[in-house]
Amino acid sequence: MKLAILGGGQLGKMFLQEATDYPMPVAVLDPDPRAPCAAMTGLFKQGDFNDKQTVLNFAQDAAAVGIEIEHVSVEALEELEAAGKRVIPAPRVLRIIQDKGLQKQFYADHKLPTAPFYLADSLADVDLERIPLPFVQKTRTGGYDGKGVQVIVTEEDLPKLRDVPSVIETLCPIAHEIAVIVAADDDGKTAVYPVVEMVFDKVLNLVDYVQMPTFLNANIRKRAQALAVELVQAFGAAGLYAVEMFVTQSGEIWINETAPRVHNSGHLTIEACANSQFEQMWRLLAGMPLASVQQYRLAAMVNLIGAYGHSGPAVLEGLDEVLALDETFIHWYGKAETRPGRKMGHITVLADHEPALKAKIDKIRKAVRVVSYH
Incomplete structure (x- = not known):
């Protein structure tokens, strides 16, 4: 049994790192010959995942097809599904999510709270x-x-x-931005990860760091998980879903958007949980039972973003200071060049209590920069 993945970026790379534990080859399609996945599998193919025929040719001998990016040929996935291949996410769900208008209308039609x-x-x-x-x-x-x-x-x-x-x-009166990752199998059974809170860089409009679980109260956490499951059950299809939400200043929870794939907000599950989001993705594609989502330690993930004014071969400054911290894990995505605002990697830290976690986050944010000397 071979798996085929559309997209060879950092999400695909982390999926491959998980998938190597299993005796099942994984092929990857990406237009960039230097994509992070290119050096990780002998089954990497350069090609346009938005081109229907390219995708059909690529996945013709695969038993299951998955994605690490939404912007792929849905028409090809529909044909592959019709031919009997396992496709995660379901093409009908991907069609909804590719179009933010259809996505918002889906929330409204199912009476799910949104702006x-x-x-x-x-x-x-x-x-x-x-x-x-x-x-x-x-x-x-x-x-x-x-x-x-x-x-x-x-x-x-x-x-x-x-x-x-x-x-x-x-414009939502945002107090907090949170996310819940839900895995759903063919029978509708779900595995729900703890609620994470995302803190954004207000200039780049990118996630600065993520913490798991959020330190918001138990009532908000419970409501957020229940809302995420309600949405996934409305989709009615197996898959891995990252549901991003706003907590308003009055305490309401609004669904912002959904990604039907592994997601930036779930990278810290690699070190923090019994099984990562990438393990869940592999199990879903392979038709295996869902994995435990138990969280072992408090965790945070700090994104490594290309610094302003720097473009070219990437250099990570402050690495020595980061490695001096205990329970710190660096994930470098292997992108050849940095540019302002580009996601180049992330650092996950673990701790036993909130002050220690915050101290590590602050230390990393002050010490680390992704620059280029060219």
């Missing part, structure tokens, strides 16, 4: 009476890691609006 919104086909459809300032514009397709998102606070911001099909939604 008030409407769909705009063009700038002419933007209606300040329907949702007044401040609001958020999200392009319906193609956006990721904060790209394709415009926050419109005042009338002076209106020229930033893009003339593309969009979701226009109320």
